[in-house]
Amino acid sequence: MNKVVASSISKKFVMALAGLFLLIFLPVHLGINFMLLKSDPEPFNSAAHFMATFPLVKVVEIMLILAILIHIVIGVIVQIQNWFSRPVGYRSGNRSKTSFFSKFMIWTGGTIFIFLIIHFTNFYFIKLGFIEGDPENFYSVAHQLFAIPGYNIFYWICFIGLGFHLYHAFTSAFQTVGLNHRIWTPVVNFVALFYAILIPAGFASIPLIIWLF
Amino acid sequence: MNITLEIWRQKNKETKGQFVTYKLEGVSSEMTFLEMLDYLNEKLVKEGGDPVAFDSDCREGICGMCGLYINGRPNGPKEGVTTCQLSMSVFNDGDTITVEPWRSKAFPVIKDLVVDRTSFDKLIEAGGYISVNTGAAPEANSILVKKENADRAFEAGICIGCGSCVAACKNASAMLFVSAKISQFALLPQGKVEAKERVRALVQTMDEFGFGNCSNTGACEAECPKEIKLVNIARLNREYYKAY
Numbered sequence: 001m002n003k004v005v006a007s008s009i010s011k012k013f014v015m016a017l018a019g020l021f022l023l024i025f026l027p028v029h030l031g032i033n034f035m036l037l038k039s040d041p042e043p044f045n046s047a048a049h050f051m052a053t054f055p056l057v058k059v060v061e062i063m064l065i066l067a068i069l070i071h072i073v074i075g076v077i078v079q080i081q082n083w084f085s086r087p088v089g090y091r092s093g094n095r096s097k098t099s100f101f102s103k104f105m106i107w108t109g110g111t112i113f114i115f116l117i118i119h120f121t122n123f124y125f126i127k128l129g130f131i132e133g134d135p136e137n138f139y140s141v142a143h144q145l146f147a148i149p150g151y152n153i154f155y156w157i158c159f160i161g162l163g164f165h166l167y168h169a170f171t172s173a174f175q176t177v178g179l180n181h182r183i184w185t186p187v188v189n190f191v192a193l194f195y196a197i198l199i200p201a202g203f204a205s206i207p208l209i210i211w212l213f
Numbered sequence: 214m215n216i217t218l219e220i221w222r223q224k225n226k227e228t229k230g231q232f233v234t235y236k237l238e239g240v241s242s243e244m245t246f247l248e249m250l251d252y253l254n255e256k257l258v259k260e261g262g263d264p265v266a267f268d269s270d271c272r273e274g275i276c277g278m279c280g281l282y283i284n285g286r287p288n289g290p291k292e293g294v295t296t297c298q299l300s301m302s303v304f305n306d307g308d309t310i311t312v313e314p315w316r317s318k319a320f321p322v323i324k325d326l327v328v329d330r331t332s333f334d335k336l337i338e339a340g341g342y343i344s345v346n347t348g349a350a351p352e353a354n355s356i357l358v359k360k361e362n363a364d365r366a367f368e369a370g371i372c373i374g375c376g377s378c379v380a381a382c383k384n385a386s387a388m389l390f391v392s393a394k395i396s397q398f399a400l401l402p403q404g405k406v407e408a409k410e411r412v413r414a415l416v417q418t419m420d421e422f423g424f425g426n427c428s429n430t431g432a433c434e435a436e437c438p439k440e441i442k443l444v445n446i447a448r449l450n451r452e453y454y455k456a457y
């Protein structure tokens with residue numbers, strides 16, 4: 001049984017499922033973030049309040065945290081194994097035609113991880129009560145952060161990393177769970193491209209719009 | 214033409230190797246890559262040197278023995294060919310060509326450009342076969358096979374086990390090779406009988422030898438001299454899930 005759990009394919013299967021689950025969450029989060037564009041803090045704060053208190057959301061929240069942890073832990077294990085699988089590298093590098101974004105998954109993933117730590121410190125850990133702050137007024141916390149130019153630059157870099165990560169992740173997850181089809185795979189790849197551009201662009205546009213108007 | 218070769222030289226498994234530069238004059242564009250290496254070796258032997266060790270057997274793209282990593286790609290710059298099928302006509306006068314052995318934990322270097330591919334043999338032993346009673350050939354029409362499935366199994370079955378997929382993959386993963394074995398059998402009625410045992414044994418053996426985890430980069434598909442496709446890896450994944 002252990003061999004199954006730890007097998008290369010099983011690990012990737014779990015990692016892909018966790019990743020696919022996270023893909024569903026991002027548009028929801030983005031939808032809430034768009035409320036930051038309103039001058040009235042009430043809609044955003046009540047959405048945040050709803051997300052923090054509604055019982056069903058609580059269950060989803062636990063699943064999300066688990067998915068993030070599982071995805072990261074397996075991702076790091078898989079990457080370390082992959083580094084060890086070629087102890088001596090090539091002097092002439094690698095000029096094979098490969099999917100560009102697939103080359104940096106650990107690094108784009110790492111960028112997202114750093115972002116999450118800072119993001120959690122600013123919001124989620126306050127909500128959980130780990131850090132002091134007012135969980136009922138995340139609207140003003142977000143606006144304060146977006147007023148710092150350095151934070152915005154960091155924010156945009158992270159979302160470029162997210163876009164890179166998402167594009168390969170989206171297509172790759174389907175292949176990993178065994179779905180590769182003559183007609184549907186090109187459709188999935190197309191949707192992946194849209195998703196990987198629109199979602200990060202959506203997030204990144206919010207501080208820009210706030211700053212411009 | 215005149216070329217410069219940078220070739221990995223390594224005495225044996227235990228010693229550390231290094232690159233050695235050779236200037237080679239009078240190379241014909243009509244030579245194959247291996248003939249060029251033969252030509253270099255003749256020259257080295259004449260000068261009292263140690264010839265460069267490399268593998269080859271059929272020299273016509275069938276046996277899968279000859280793979281070399283040439284200028285950053287398995288089997289050099291041309292697609293769909295093995296190293297023995299690579300013509301020197303793809304290079305130009307004055308070129309520098311870097312020649313390296315396959316690099317993978319599962320393919321340790323034995324000498325110079327020769328690697329130990331026992332791991333692939335063990336994979337074949339683990340699941341690259343069907344158990345059949347040999348005897349008279351059965352009536353062909355007694356087991357019907359859909360043309361499409363026969364074609365797909367055949368497309369996977371032409372894998373020659375050269376290891377280009379492992380060599381190209383940034384993770385040194387053997388998934389394309391293993392998936393070719395899976396497709397070769399899984400699509401045919403004769404292969405269905407042992408489908409579960411086969412996929413379990415193959416994946417377990419693959420992991421034990423320390424091949425990397427596939428991250429769907431597609432380098433294997435791009436470099437496979439027999440142009441075996443990534444869809445086979447998706448099928449391998451499906452077969453694996455079905456086996457548990």
Ligand code: FES
Nearest residue numbers: 270272277279297
């Ligand atoms: S020597 Fe047989 S495939 Fe190249």
